[in-house]
Amino acid sequence: MPLTAPPAPAPRITYGAVLGSPYVARLLGGTLTGRLPNGMAPVAILLWATTSGSTLAFGGLLSALYGLASALAQPVKGRLMDSHGQSAVHLPAALLNSAILVTLPLVGPYGGASLSTVLVVVGGLAAPPLEAGLRALWPSVLPDPRLRHAALALDTGTQGLLYIVGPLLVAALASAYTPAAALAITAALGLVGTASVALSPPSRRWRPERPKDRGAAPVGRLATPAVTLLFVSLxxxxxAIGAMNVWSVSMSENHQQDMLAGIIPAAFSAGSLVGGLIYGRRTWSGTATRRLIVATAAFLSGWFPLLALPTPYAATAAVSVPGAFLTIVVACAYLTTDALTPTGRTTEAYAWLILSIGAGQAAGTALAGRLAEQPLASAALPAAGAAFTLTILLAARRRLGPTGHRQHGRHRRTHRGRHKTP
Incomplete structure (x- = not known):
């Protein structure tokens, strides 16, 4: 009998292959550029307010309001994209957001605190939903699941760089010129990056998937118990991230080393980037939900060394470990969300995921601020947040697993309808 040659192994995925795929580099670069204002605008607003004669407390309030408004508006903008397409949402949002950032230093001083507050809130509400939009584009841009897996890891791993590069760029611009100039550059970057994405063929052509079988879940139903539990857990x-940021400031004050407030979050973000790059180069066995739980357990364990109240150098090295697993947690959360989300609501679901993490970050920041003078409690908060996530995921694993996917998400749409389930 003739011998049959074994199938050739699949070629190894490289980031060169991912970035060389049509439109990928443009979409990634445009999204990162367009999202730089997420890291720049709050700092630029704070610097503008304080140099314009406002108190630090009022400047901090404006900065917080911008970020909160941007997060709260994510699901609304996600639903609008699912209904009207991406370009119809991205371009008007970027134009309004950029116009307000440029206008703020021109009219803010004349309208007083009330006008400044209104402008900042409207500017935050208008921030383009680029992150959710990019995640929704990947299936159409990269049909190969392995390339899509690597692109998602690369996309997620680079997010932390926005909050390192953005504030540093604002500080340099404000120092060399003025905070008003920093706001203008922030507006320009946001508009250019968003336009690059929104005017690309994949974004202009993108429309959400619609149910094709009669047994599909209604398009309007998003808040299933599984999806709700997933978002609450995240x-x-x-x-954990918000508490870590405040803890790093506390470390800098306790050790009288101002740079720690930036170095520790930078080490965390660097770990996230490296972890994402490693994760994206391999094809992993098991379901996304199982990987999510395992990665969350590793994320939790990475925070335990902080309980020993390490020295600054040890603390900087320590936070890179949970950082390395953050990208895996978030990437697997997106995959799980995709499997659980009804057809036609994917972008909105991604926006709720972003809001869930953002809301948790605000809560962690607020509580850590109140406990900043208690070193052990402050150091324990990141682990507490990660433990909360792991506890909910473990309790909900049956709903989030393959059975839950068939009941609520894409597997249900695939296997029900005119054809019998095998």
Whole structure:
């Protein structure tokens, strides 16, 4: 009998292959550029307010309101994209957001605190939903699941760089010129990056998937128990990040080393980037939900060394470990969300995921601020947030697993309808 040659192994995925795929580099670069204002605008607003004669407290309030408004508006903008397409949402949002950032230093001083507050809130509400939009584009841009897996890891791993590069760029611009100039550059970057994405063929052509079989879940139903539990759990991830940021400031004050307030979050973000790059180069066995739980357990364990109240150098090295697993947690959360989300609501679901993490981050920041003078409690908060996430995921694993996917998400749409389930 003739011998049959074994199938050739699949070629190894490289980031060169991912970035060389049509439109990928443009979409990634445009999204990162367009989202730089997320890291720049709050700092630029704070610097503008304080140099314009406002108190630090009022400047901090404006900065917080911008970020909160941007997060709260994500699901609304996600639903609008699912209904009207991406370009119809991205371009008007970017134009309004950029116009307000440029206008703020021109009219803010004349309208007093009330006008400044209104402008900042409207500017935050208008921030383009680029992150959710990009995640929704990947299936149409990269049909190969392995390339899509690597692109998602690369996309997620680079997010932390926005909050390192953005504030540094604002500080340099404000120092060399003025905070008003920093706001203008922030507006320009946001508009250019968003336009690059929104005017690209994949974004202009994109429309959400619609149910094709009669047994599909209604398009309007998004808040299933599984999706709700997943999003509630992810608030713990944001809580850990927010608490870590405040803890780094506390470390800098306790050790009288101002640079620690930036170095520790930078080490965390660097770990996230490296972890994402490693994760994206391999094809992993098991379901996304199982990987999510395992990665969350590793994310939790990475925070334990902080309980020993390490020295600054040890603390900087320590936070890179949970950072390395953050990208995996978030990437697997997106995959799980995709499997659980009804057809036609994907972008909105991604926006709720982003809001969940952002809300948790705000809560972690607020509580850590109140406990900043208690070193052990402050150091324990990131682990507490990660433990919250892991506890909910473990309790909900049956709903989030393959059975839950068939009941609520894409597997249900695939296997029900005219054809019998095998």
């Amino acid at each position: 608030a713990g991830v944001g809580f």
